[in-house]
Amino acid sequence: MDTGTHIVMGIALGGLATLDPAVGMNNPTAHAVMLGTVIGSQAPDLDTILKLSNNARYIRNHRGITHSIPAIFIWSILITGLGMLFFPESNLLHLWLWTLLAISLHVFVDIFNAYGTQALRPFSKKWVALGMINTFDPFIFTVHVIGIIIWLLGAHPGYTFLTVYAVLITYYIIRFIMQRRIIQCLHQKIPDIEQVIISPTMRFRQWHIAVTTKSKFYVARAVHGKINFLDEFERVPVPQTDIIRAAEKDANISAFLSFSPVYRWEVEEFTDHYEVRFIDLRYRSKNYYPFVAIVQLDTDLNIVSSYTGWIFSEEKLRKKLELIPE
Structure with missing residues (x-):
């Protein structure tokens, strides 16, 4: 996801954490957890600084090792240590658990983008990209912002964001169903499909589509459930000249x-x-x-x-x- 969405997700998790009896509200642990979830929701994207070097290094490494399984635990320990430095009276275990959740959620939601992550490292360097959610999804961002506003108006943050995440789970299920229907429709139109890659757009019912068959590439766009084929290319292996x-x-x-x-x-x-x-x-x-x-x-x-x-x-x-x- 984009930086803005990760920030509001970190705030939301900090609010949700108030349901934890060990965290509560307006105490050192609550403050430390908010710090941990906000920083933790950003930490895996530290590799964005690679853009300052060159695009090749950024493309090869972004969402790679910083989103790996070992990195999740390393980030959580470092950020928990920072939280304890500022709020030494905090509950160490619960601070670490909520920070770990924030970092894990960052990596988890990135999997649903078309870009994906190497979240299975060190076991596999395969890119995991489910292609269900755009890097910036207006609905996800807006629902979080609404939850934050409701909190600022005096509602209980825990129950507010519990509701927000119930809505978002439903939203992800709907996106999954939409994607599966498109894939089923493609298989009806093109019988010899080897691979389908769907990339969501910022528009709720519009998707980029790239299809690979044994002999061709098809480029299409799904709009309101209808598939429009835009380009067709012969699949020619790269010659080793x-x-x-x-x-x-x-x-x-x-x-x-x-x-x-x-x-x-x-x-x-x-x-x-x-x-x-x-x-x-x-x-x-x-x-x-x-x-x-x-x-x-x-x-x-x-x-x-x-x-x-x-x-x-x-x-x-x-x-x-x-x-x-x-």
């Missing part, structure tokens, strides 16, 4: 390939350079595929420039990176 092998040594290309589960490729040859491009098919927007990896090589197959990430026009791509002009 000298140009491709040289391109795959680039950090941006390598990061893209380690992350993207469905993509097509292009190789263009110009008089003085080659250009290799990999295009993620999950996020088609306004007739454009904005998540790409591109590398340019000279005629001796030396890497000249490269990029991976989100870009919404060719002009911006070339201007931003100062790539060799076509």
Whole structure:
């Protein structure tokens, strides 16, 4: 989820914790737990600072080790220690348990995005992405904000957020049913499906769809339960030519390939350079595929420039990176 949603979720958990007799309200443990849940709800996203380095490192590592099983426990111990430093009279066990819950919930809700997490590390580096909830879901954020406002108006925070989470559990079930219906409809239309990747949008009844069959890729969009096919590509394996092998040594290309589960490729040859491009098919927007990896090589197959990430026009791509002009 986005930073704002994680913050309000941390506040909500701090309010919910007041139902715990060991926490209560307006005492050192309550204050420490609120600190722990708010910081804990943010801690796994500390790897966002990798953006300051480069996109390749960020894409390869974001929601990776910081969202792993060992990291959850390490974060909980560190943040609990911080809470005890500020509120030494707090109940240590309950502070740790609520902090652990906040961190675990952060990782858990991220699994429902299309981006996903490597939450199973160290047992598996597989990306777990259920594709049910957008990174920013207006409904989830709004329900939390309403709960916070009701609390500020004098309602009991524990029962308020117990109600909020009952509503959200129902919401997740509805989203799951919606997604399953789309997948069932796709299987009726395309009999030889190998993989379906659904990416939710900010609109409640609109979804991005990428379908892989033995011979083709299909790109579609589901709107109000109706599936609209937008593009169709032949599924051509990436050839292991000298140009491709040289391109795959680039950090941006390598990061893209380690992350993207469905993509097509292009190789263009110009008089003085080659250009290799990999295009993620999950996020088609306004007739454009904005998540790409591109590398340019000279005629001796030396890497000249490269990029991976989100870009919404060719002009911006070339201007931003100062790539060799076509």
